[in-house]
Amino acid sequence: MNQVRQASDENALKGTTYTIGELAREFDVTTRSIRFWEDQGLLSPIRIGSKRLYRRRDRARLKLILRGKRLGFTLSEIRETFVLYDQAHGESRQLRYYLGVLEEKRRQLMRQRQDLEDALDELSQSYEHCRQLLREQEERETSTNESVSNG
């Protein structure tokens, strides 16, 4: 009877839920990582019996986690944004505080963007320089071949 109940619960949620394995495959992370992020308060899937079930909201958060990590944020920084976002529907003092945090995050991201543009600039300079060297190399090789075939 318990098992029947569980099955119907699962069916009632079907279509917008994922197992831990599905998410792990989709985003190419280990299930261990997903559970770890839950431990750290970044995810809160519902439970069907002992199993975790992830809904759209959890999936969205997973995306945010991965993006945050790619941008070099720590897990606790990422969690902080979640917590703030959840709390930001309260009184004006909370809202003001949240606005301040958002501005700080923005400054951080803007700085990162500048770093990124600088890095991309330097990269394309290196690229051009490298191609130039390569052209010179190939010219030399060509002329060597000619002198060989002419000799």
Place this chain on the structure above:
Amino acid sequence: MNQVRQASDENALKGTTYTIGELAREFDVTTRSIRFWEDQGLLSPIRIGSKRLYRRRDRARLKLILRGKRLGFTLSEIRETFVLYDQAHGESRQLRYYLGVLEEKRRQLMRQRQDLEDALDELSQSYEHCRQLLREQEERETSTNESVSNG
């Protein structure tokens, strides 16, 4: 006599050299970190006696290290770029390989830029939403005050 020799060496390099402490203050990092990055092959200052002396090239690398870190690269990834850059004046095979690596780095940075733009977009949406809520709050408070002063 040894000491006199050292002093003149230092003078001969003056104007474009830095001590470890100077760099640490300028970039707001610890001397421990700077020595650690040297251990990891990211820096190679010259020695005057037992002391390290950093030249313009070292300072430039320090900047690159810090930028790389802000962008979320590991120390070995950063070192890799240094090594490649130093080797990239060789034969055409090396050059081709280097070009490939550069393209890979570029893809990585482009992805990061996309992440960054996405994050900035969401951030400003949050920001606007938050300000909207705040305006509503304040309107309510104002009307409350009016009804008080009118009562």
Place this chain on the structure above:
DNA sequence: GTTATCGTTGACGTAAACGTAACATATAAA
């Protein structure tokens, strides 16, 4: 001359972010 400052090496400690191993349970497939 000693006190303070700056620098050196070396060893050990630590927080973050997982990986790995061990073992249990549950469900699907053969």
Place this chain on the structure above:
DNA sequence: TTTATATGTTACGTTTACGTCAACGATAAC
């Protein structure tokens, strides 16, 4: 029914990137 596969918990291991002493040498300031 056995086997394979997915999932769960717990505990310990590992890597990265430093921090934190400790113990010492050289140099400048008083």
